[in-house]
Amino acid sequence: EDKVVQSPLSLVVHEGDTVTLNCSYEVTNFRSLLWYKQEKKAPTFLFMLTSSGIEKKSGRLSSILDKKELFSILNITATQTGDSAVYLCAVEAGSARQLTFGSGTQLTVLP
Amino acid sequence: KAGVTQTPRYLIKTRGQQVTLSCSPISGHRSVSWYQQTPGQGLQFLFEYFSETQRNKGNFPGRFSGRQFSNSRSEMNVSTLELGDSALYLCASSLEILGARTYEQYFGPGTRLTVT
Numbered sequence: 716e717d718k719v720v721q722s723p724l725s726l727v728v729h730e731g732d733t734v735t736l737n738c739s740y741e742v743t744n745f746r747s748l749l750w751y752k753q754e755k756k757a758p759t760f761l762f763m764l765t766s767s768g769i770e771k772k773s774g775r776l777s778s779i780l781d782k783k784e785l786f787s788i789l790n791i792t793a794t795q796t797g798d799s800a801v802y803l804c805a806v807e808a809g810s811a812r813q814l815t816f817g818s819g820t821q822l823t824v825l826p
Numbered sequence: 827k828a829g830v831t832q833t834p835r836y837l838i839k840t841r842g843q844q845v846t847l848s849c850s851p852i853s854g855h856r857s858v859s860w861y862q863q864t865p866g867q868g869l870q871f872l873f874e875y876f877s878e879t880q881r882n883k884g885n886f887p888g889r890f891s892g893r894q895f896s897n898s899r900s901e902m903n904v905s906t907l908e909l910g911d912s913a914l915y916l917c918a919s920s921l922e923i924l925g926a927r928t929y930e931q932y933f934g935p936g937t938r939l940t941v942t
Binding site: 749751760816 | 830859861868869870871874882884916930931932933934935936
């Protein structure tokens with residue numbers, strides 16, 4: 716059974732801090748790993764990673780995948796209160812066209 | 827371009843009843859997936875439809891079913907509702923080009939179902 720584990724489950728930081736969110740996975744026939752941000756609504760897409768070692772970057776957010784060690788990290792620099800959300804990691808594997816989600820990391824950024 | 831829309835946004839039903847939820851994907855997207863999100867289990871895959879055919883199904887009982895229409899709109903149905911079916915039901919659509927899916931799934935706002 717495919718498994719995706721995120722850590723930490725929750726994190727509280729102050730504005731300006733840098734955070735690193737972790738996602739590890741155990742799947743058969745890995746295809747891609749995706750990061751989503753979920754506030755009080757539907758998840759919004761952040762990144763899709765398929766190759767090891769290639770950093771994806773968007774503003775203050777960046778992510779990288781390690782297919783040998785089976786994990787990914789999401790970095791957020793100079794955090795702002797608007798970054799407060801649940802960050803979800805999902806993996807697509809095998810021939811199934813479904814995403815297996817981790818339980819998410821609840822990030823709270825205090826002013 | 828309009829996003830994924832879901833109706834209704836909120837629904838309250840009693841145990842034993844059935845419910846139908848609707849999802850309209852982004853124009854041009856033919857793949858529609860359904861997910862259930864609960865505080866205890868997180869986001870779990872229900873099923874995926876493409877060109878009116880169910881391509882994949884998650885580990886949910888047969889009370890959960892779905893279908894897709896020729897315009898790619900999709901519905902999911904839950905029969906004989908149980909208290910544990912209370913959840914946020916999310917629909918997501920994605921684009922496929924020549925059989926290759928762009929993995930980005932765009933989520934709708936969800937339908938919040940409460941079973942009493």
